[in-house]
Amino acid sequence: MATTPLVIAVDGPAASGKGTVARGLARHYGLPHLDTGKLYRAVALSLLRWGGDPDSEFAALRAVHEVAGLMDDPELTSEMVGGIASRVSAYPAVRAALLERQREFAGSPDGAVLDGRDIGTVIAPHAPAKLFVTASIDERARRRHAELTAAGLPVHLEEILIDLRARDERDSGRSAAPLVMADDALLLDTSAMGPDEALAEAIRLVETRLAT
Ligand SMILES: Nc1ncnc2c1ncn2[C@@H]1O[C@H](COP(=O)(O)OP(=O)(O)O)[C@@H](O)[C@H]1O
Numbered sequence: 001m002a003t004t005p006l007v008i009a010v011d012g013p014a015a016s017g018k019g020t021v022a023r024g025l026a027r028h029y030g031l032p033h034l035d036t037g038k039l040y041r042a043v044a045l046s047l048l049r050w051g052g053d054p055d056s057e058f059a060a061l062r063a064v065h066e067v068a069g070l071m072d073d074p075e076l077t078s079e080m081v082g083g084i085a086s087r088v089s090a091y092p093a094v095r096a097a098l099l100e101r102q103r104e105f106a107g108s109p110d111g112a113v114l115d116g117r118d119i120g121t122v123i124a125p126h127a128p129a130k131l132f133v134t135a136s137i138d139e140r141a142r143r144r145h146a147e148l149t150a151a152g153l154p155v156h157l158e159e160i161l162i163d164l165r166a167r168d169e170r171d172s173g174r175s176a177a178p179l180v181m182a183d184d185a186l187l188l189d190t191s192a193m194g195p196d197e198a199l200a201e202a203i204r205l206v207e208t209r210l211a212t
């Protein structure tokens with residue numbers, strides 16, 4: 001008898017630790033993982049490289065065609081690219097152009113883990129397990145600061161805090177697929193947890209959901 005593939009949707013705000021949790025879950029369950037934020041970051045990076053205007057939905061849509069070649073670019077992780085990603089991701093045409101490849105990944109017969117903002121609500125609304133990963137804004141800023149500093153980028157905590165606030169507001173306030181917790185998602189607040197503890201709790205939550 002065929003079993004239903006295990007699809008795990010992981011959503012949450014910037015630097016909450018959702019990528020770390022999603023990668024850990026993928027390792028634990030032996031599933032392929034897609035960081036969907038990279039798609040929007042690649043659109044932003046493509047725009048930046050050819051000087052396209054982030055205020056133009058048409059220009060952003062053109063940039064979608066370059067995404068495949070940029071998915072492993074080291075510049076994807078910069079806060080500047082993250083900020084532009086959150087602007088271009090508000091365009092319905094950009095979201096529509098990126099929808100199919102995410103749905104296809106989520107529809108794999110082998111199962112999948114995806115992380116982003118709208119996985120549980122739009123990309124994989126039927127996923128049997130959904131987590132909404134969060135942490136306090138101060139903790140998220142500290143984590144992003146440590147991450148970028150370790151990568152040798154000159155960043156200030158205060159500026160990161162301002163960037164994250166602006167991104168939270170844009171991601172939650174937009175009309176196209178805003179960042180909201182799905183009704184059937186389980187909340188994982190990692191503010192006071194290290195990465196290992198957060199993963200252990202994520203596995204526990206997934207197991208709880210699969211058992212019901
Ligand atoms: N629970 C945690 N405790 C401390 N640091 C964490 C934790 N989870 C993730 N990190 C670190 O915080 C940064 C952002 O985590 P990441 O998983 O990339 O977040 P997101 O995918 O939500 O943007 C990374 O440097 C990561 O190693």
Ligand SMILES: Nc1ccn([C@@H]2O[C@H](COP(=O)(O)OP(=O)(O)O)[C@@H](O)[C@H]2O)c(=O)n1
Nearest residue numbers: 013014015036037040085086089116117118
């Ligand atoms: N499924 C997704 C994933 C990301 N995004 C957008 O892309 C931006 C960058 O996403 P990300 O997940 O790489 O950002 P971080 O959480 O790693 O900072 C976000 O601020 C969102 O605006 C989205 O709209 N939908």
